Amino acid sequence: MSASTARPPFKQAPHKLLVSPPLDGHDSIPGPIEVADEVLYANAHPSMSHVSPDFIPVFGDSIRMVREVLFTKDAQPFLISGSGTLGWDQVAANLVEPGEEALVLHSGYFGDSFAECLETYGASVTQIKAPIGGTVPFESIAAALQEKKYKIITFTHVDTSTGVLSDAARIAETVRRVSPDTLIVMDAVCSVASEEIRFDDWGLDVVLTASQKGLGAPPGLSILAASQKAIGVWEERKKRGVREGSYYASWGKWLPIMKAYESGSAAYFATPPVNLIYAFHASLSLILARTSPSVPSIAKRFELHRAASQRIKSAASSLGLSQVPLAASEAANGMTALYFPEGVGASDLLPRLVGKGVVVAGGAA
Amino acid sequence: MSASTARPPFKQAPHKLLVSPPLDGHDSIPGPIEVADEVLYANAHPSMSHVSPDFIPVFGDSIRMVREVLFTKDAQPFLISGSGTLGWDQVAANLVEPGEEALVLHSGYFGDSFAECLETYGASVTQIKAPIGGTVPFESIAAALQEKKYKIITFTHVDTSTGVLSDAARIAETVRRVSPDTLIVMDAVCSVASEEIRFDDWGLDVVLTASQKGLGAPPGLSILAASQKAIGVWEERKKRGVREGSYYASWGKWLPIMKAYESGSAAYFATPPVNLIYAFHASLSLILARTSPSVPSIAKRFELHRAASQRIKSAASSLGLSQVPLAASEAANGMTALYFPEGVGASDLLPRLVGKGVVVAGGAA
Known part of the structure; x- marks a missing residue:
């Protein structure tokens, strides 16, 4: 053990x-x-330029494989140098405008932290706290959504502090039924590739995670997937001239980079963690190998x-x-x-x- | 070649x-x-917990060695999972309050980007642009500082887009003479460990860099050193209740972590890039080895x-x-x-x- x-x-x-x-x-x-x-060897890959023809498909394939792990056809992955926490900043800085309402379901320590991150970027946060070891009842979620219009709802799929697994499918179903415009954001740092996640079937809008847990690579990569609906909400905000709340976590900066690498060309905003992406690619290849x-x-x-x-x-x-x-x-x-x-x-x-x-x-x- | x-x-x-x-x-x-x-081997170090007794001194020593590379006695290093760009966010989100004035010296592409980052967090930015291949004349710097009170001045030590090396010592001397309260921020992504930097002698307040250039490690680590004066400015802001503009880049989150690891104990805000810190430690050890x-x-x-x-x-x-x-x-x-x-x-x-x-x-x- x-x-x-x-x-x-x-x-x-x-x-x-x-x-x-x-x-x-x-x-x-x-x-x-x-x-x-295999993953450690890949992490020791001789240094490569982030714009070299050898590296481009490694990055592009990693983006595609993230979709496969999450069972999504068209969600947009973001692979950015950073800890899992950076995923919270991405959500808070790109999707929630100052003053907008966010509902945070709390099934352990990480609910509090996500709430604090959202507040840093100006969101107005309401938390519903479950008893220790429990989850928030679906009726409480429905009641909260009926009472107020929320831009996003967040929950932790597996909260590492309690070992509690939330029923993501049923939470998403509840939100879709009561408040179809609310974006459904799942912190899946401790669940991707160890718990089943059906991004499209469940109707999730954001899944955020990190490289060092179920995905089996060293730490240092923030991995996030956003539904086309979430991307649309961000685009509409951009059209109204509302700037993202962060520079480093800005989807406006990163979206063209992800699209470029996936389509087979390089683009630059900030140097990606090249070795770690080789390692992540090796780990995804193991996870997705067909037996x-x-x-x-x-x-x-x-x-x-x-x-x-x-x-x-x-x-x-x-x-x-x-x-x-x-x-x-x-x-x-x-x-x-x-x-x-x-x-x-x-x-x-x-x-x-x-x-x-x-x-x-x-x-x- | x-x-x-x-x-x-x-x-x-x-x-x-x-x-x-x-x-x-x-x-x-x-x-x-x-x-x-040696650095690649260290990057393939078997996975270690970020709170394990083996890893803690590796992180602590890396912090101490950053001081040694920069010739500073008491500046505070921050080692955070991210690209060099994240250093700009740290400066913009922790040191400059919305509406405060920032002066950006432009000796190439990276001046524009730093200015954009500062504006994202609400700074009011003035740029002085040098002709391509040149630097901003010291008289122009002095004149600008005489005309308006600036919270910070930023410049790029070596702008990779032009190969221009700024005279950091003389810029700092000019600022200290004309506007002693202005914090002096140097983007040294393309210069640390390949150009001499005398943090204390020159009177710098922030030097920010990344792991993948002169420091000789794979990309994925944002490295920043802040003078005690800069830390004091940030602390004073905190006392007035003005929150940092970022969650992930918040010194309020990271300062206790850096202090804990340096003093020999672990602390948690977001998982550090453990393998990369082993690699960075190996590279710093090579750079600082005494011949x-x-x-x-x-x-x-x-x-x-x-x-x-x-x-x-x-x-x-x-x-x-x-x-x-x-x-x-x-x-x-x-x-x-x-x-x-x-x-x-x-x-x-x-x-x-x-x-x-x-x-x-x-x-x-």
Whole structure:
């Protein structure tokens, strides 16, 4: 068993363990996860110019493969040098205008942070907080959307601090039904490529993530996909002369770059993280490799994640450890968040786990 | 001879060649440059948690070594996942409040971009433009500073689009004399570790750069150093309750992280680019390795750059090629910008150079 580092550490003394199942023979922690050798070799690729003919298709293919991982036909990926957090800035600076309303569903630590980011760029934010280990009830979401017009709604697919998995399909369905104009933004830093995401089928507008978790590459790449509807909202804003709130995170700067590389030519705004894109390309190629003519391995991957997760959760349960998620159906498959046993503290347990080669990280809440 | 890619390409057809001298047995292009094997190996370091005891001193030492490269005792480095461009956002979002005045000295393409970034965050920008290949006269700088109170002045140490080297010491001296409160911000993306920079002696307030040029690591790290005076200006703004204009580029978020890692403990805001910091650490260690007890190799490095640059510039001159910089004393030592010979176009010359294994990039102006 290997385990997790998540996005730690937080202010409080940890009272949860975060555990992640090993997969496909690799150790795995929620992030940065252990990276396959092929991916590390690619990260050591001799330096290439970002405009060289060798690099252009690597970048272009990576953009296309992000679509494939998310099961979307025409969403627009953005691959930008930065941490996953930069995805929040992209949403806040490009989609929400100062004074506009944003609804943030809170199922752990990262709801608060996304809310703070939105407020930095001038959004008016309302949070609905679930109890620790829970999710916001669909009726509360519907009621909030009926009460006020929101430009966007955000939620965390898997909140690393609680291990809670939100039902993205049903949240999206609720929003579409009650407030069809509201853009649906999913923070999927801890879920892309370890939990199934059906971007088009579910009707999502933004999925944002990072390279170092389920996508299996080193950290340093902010990855975001925006629906054509979201791009349209941004374009309409641009037409009205409302500038983006950020320079580095501006879609006005990055959209032409993404389109150029995907169409096979180079363009420049800021130097892309060339080596990391080679590594990301290698990891995407592993994730999307087809194991049989009809079964893409990404489907198998989700299955393996579910099975490995079940084994860990059963073992934890037989040891008397309880999970942070209140409902088994809302527990993530890419990681496991457990409470310490009654009466046992970090100083007792952690050294013993380390002695057995188990890496654990403190939780947030 | 190897050559340059700079921050290309730009809209216009190239009418300049950008050439960079090889150094220390490694090929070298202005960015991303060729990277030493030791640095590439470090970039392939097995994945480590950003809070692991192994990684913490690597990050801490990198912060300390940035100070050493810049010859500063107490400036505050920020190492953040991102392109060099993110340094502009840091300056614009943390130091300049909406409506405040910024003076931008323009010695090439990157002056315009920095000005646009500052305006995005609400600054009121005045640019003084030098003729192509020239720098802004010191009297014009003094006159502008006498006429209006500026919160910051920015200039590009080496503008990759023109190969022009600004006299940073004398610009800083001029500002200190005429307008001592104005913060002096130097874009040194294309100069750190290839041109000498004396942060404290010259009295600079911000030096911003990136990993993939003179610092010899792969791209993906925004590196900035701020004087204690600049930090004080930012702190005073914070005390007045004026929020930073960015979330991801907020010093309020990053300062505690930098201080924690430097003091030997981990802290979390956004996942750092762990592998790249291992690589950056390896490159800084090479740059700062002492060749004799009394001579640090960084001094030798500047010397080698100057000598290699002189050889290329002499050879170009004997071929009848003229340099873009109007004055020899204002030509960069880390790269060379040349005009095409009269009557010879890119389509004639470039394939012949490629055939000889010479990489060249089009210029900007």
